[in-house]
Amino acid sequence: MFESLSKRLEGIFNNLSGQGKLTEEDVNAALREVRIALMEADVNLKVARKFVERVKEKAIGANVMGSLSPAQQVLSIVNEELVEVLGGSDGKNKLDLSGNPPNIIMLVGLQGSGKTTTAAKLANFLTKQGQRPLLVAADMYRPAAVNQLKTLGKQLNIPVYAEQAGADPVDICVHSLDYAREQARNVIILDTAGRLNIDERMMQEVMNIRARLQPQEVLLVADAMTGQEAVRVADDFNQAVSLTGMVLTKMDGDARGGAALSIRSVTGVPIKFMGVGEKTDALEPFYPDRLASRILGMGDVLxxxxxxxxxxxxxxxxxxxxxxxxxxxxxxxxxxxxxxxxxxxxxxxxxxxxxxxxxxxxxxxxxxxxxxxxxxxxxxxxxxxxxxxxxxxxxxxxxxxxxxxxxxxxxxxxxxxxxxxxxxxxxxxxxxxxxxxxxxxxxxxxxGSAGIPGMPALPKAGGKKTGKAARKEKRKQRARSGRR
Known part of the structure; x- marks a missing residue:
């Protein structure tokens, strides 16, 4: 994930660090390299330009140039701007389940983007959060789509609502509401059919589902490896059904990351989840600050x-x-x-x-x-x-x-x-x-003292003393007690 961009940025900042005190020319040269690195990562041209302009505006100043560690200051500014490009810290990247149950999450997207698998992953994620999700098989066009969702639901022990072949997808979604209430399910995940963004009839169907059910979340599932095409698709779906968020799939196979770095700025649609593998637990919430840190080689310890x-x-x-x-x-x-x-x-x-x-x-x-x-x-x-x-x-x-x-x-x-x-x-x-x-x-x-994340805490250096050191320590303690 972001391997090529991370390597390029690391090389740029290593060069800056080796120059000591920075001049305006040094910063300009470094930012030219940053812009090239962003373009090579398939980041939208306008987004790359604005990003570099904002970094330059903050970096070329007395506070940065005169500081003791100007390269670190520039790196900090780049980190802040990356967070902003990826979605900022406004909390809009979090799933909204604040309405009266059952809350409805509607998944839309192109054919082959991974909606059905994502529906199961999302249901698994919500179950771990203490929710009681219901999966709804509303894809009546792709052969075996309903059976695939039923199989995934069975593996996760999550119920799937489905109707006979030929049923109207809008009716299926409406009927699932009553079933969810009967089964005491508080979140409904609608797995709609894949559709081309230029197919007017299919787009009208998904617009009808949105109008009838008024879902709290309408998430576009998009393949991150399609790069700028994912951005264009997001823009088209957003105009049609007013997206509330996105799920980028195959992020583990995307070495460039242009889609993730462009979508929020171009469409205004926040990324809410990342698919990072094929298994049903391979779904991660999207945290702009953590991802920015990972891109810059600073890891993601949290x-x-x-x-x-x-x-x-x-x-x-x-x-x-x-x-x-x-x-x-x-x-x-x-x-x-x-x-x-x-x-x-x-x-x-x-x-x-x-x-x-x-x-x-x-x-x-x-x-x-x-x-x-x-x-x-x-x-x-x-x-x-x-x-x-x-x-x-x-x-x-x-x-x-x-x-x-x-x-x-x-x-x-x-x-x-x-x-x-x-x-x-x-x-x-x-x-x-x-x-x-x-x-x-x-x-x-x-x-430090915290130990290795996720592993048992390590004993501190110079822990329990043994042998001569222990006897010497005991004599000191007895002497101190005698003086008291």
């Missing part, structure tokens, strides 16, 4: 923490914390950690939320690790070991490695590589848990 809290088993986390504090960490713990991480979603998506990830991603070995499903190979190797080998990896000799290799369908080199990486990780964890060594210093630098 989203990372929220995702970790949703997926990480607290009991397992407490067990891991106890083992970390004892300086113990074996391959069973490693496998459990990998499985917890896997539940948080695609590895690249999780890593993008970590500050400074762009620099790590540039490393060839990191790029290789993020491609494909590396975790399943790790899991296969570890599960091919005996319980004794997992708990005491040091006993794994050459013959055991050959057996593990055959059992997991991997090469001996891959088994050796995993064991070497595990050894390095075990060293790192021991250093962090004791508060001594280069890894402990690095952990304090990046995580």
């Amino acid at each position: 989203s990372l923490i929220e995702r970790a809290q949703e997926t990480i088993d607290q009991e397992e986390a407490l067990k891991a914390q106890a083992k970390l504090q004892q300086g113990k960490f074996d391959l069973e713990d490693f496998l459990n950690s990998m499985r917890q991480l896997k539940r948080m979603g695609p590895l690249r998506g999780v890593m993008e939320m970590i500050p400074g990830f762009n620099k790590l991603a540039a490393m060839p070995e990191m790029e290789e690790a993020l491609e494909g499903d590396q975790l399943k190979f790790i899991e296969a190797i570890i599960l091919s070991m005996t319980k004794e080998e997992r708990r005491n990896p040091d006993i794994i000799n050459g013959s055991r490695r050959k057996r593990i290799s055959r059992g997991s369908g991997t090469t001996i080199q891959e088994v050796n590589q995993l064991l070497e990486q595990f050894g390095e990780m075990r060293t790192m964890i021991r250093q962090i848990s004791t508060g001594k060594g280069p890894w402990a210093q690095l952990a304090r630098q990046y995580t």
Whole structure:
């Protein structure tokens, strides 16, 4: 997501940082590069120009030029303007469910934009928020659309209202109101048929549904990978049915991000959700400030923490914390950690939320690790070991490695590589848990006292003292008590 733009912007600000005190010419040159980067990311031309003009107006001033860290000041201004372009902080990007139940959410969009899957994702999201959604199959034109929604609803244990083939979509939506009240459902999600924005008859149908049901939310589901075409489609649908928001799908596959950076400015329609994968839990609320931070390579720690809290088993986390504090960490713990991480979603998506990830991603070995499903190979190797080998990896000799290799369908080199990486990780964890060594210093630098988001809190450096240090501390305490 936004990989190409993030890399370009990072290079621009690195150059600014290396120049110390900035001149107006330095800022102008940097902003020319920013404009080119935005254009290459398929951002609307007018939006890119206005963005650069606003940044330039704020950046070329005595406060910035005379500051001790002018490059950081410019970066801060760019961050503020990115937030504004993406939707600002007016709260309009949040779903409005303030009306009398059942609240109605109507999904519209082109054919193939992912409405049916998005309807299920949205229902799943609302269920986690404590709502009781009802899915309505109002697509009578696409073969198997109704069955697809029923299948998704069954997987999520969410009811689906449907009628026989040939029924009028407007009537289906109207009838679903009574069904929702009977089933005590407080949110109705209408999955309407895909339609071209130039098809007058189909557009009239969706206008009729809007007029009859007066939904609180009318969300356009659009494919982010279509770039500026998504912006034009949003403009057409907005004129026809007065959109209240958008859901951008396939954001995980969009390296440029031009649609997300253009839609609000061009159409005035806020983005409310992002589809970031194929699974029914791969839907994220759209936070302009968090996304701007991610684009600039500053990560998205808040989203990372929220995702970790949703997926990480607290009991397992407490067990891991106890083992970390004892300086113990074996391959069973490693496998459990990998499985917890896997539940948080695609590895690249999780890593993008970590500050400074762009620099790590540039490393060839990191790029290789993020491609494909590396975790399943790790899991296969570890599960091919005996319980004794997992708990005491040091006993794994050459013959055991050959057996593990055959059992997991991997090469001996891959088994050796995993064991070497595990050894390095075990060293790192021991250093962090004791508060001594280069890894402990690095952990304090990046995580401070809060620890790693979503993971057990790390013991502070110089924790419980042992041996001579402990006896010396006790003598000092007795001496202080005697003086009192």
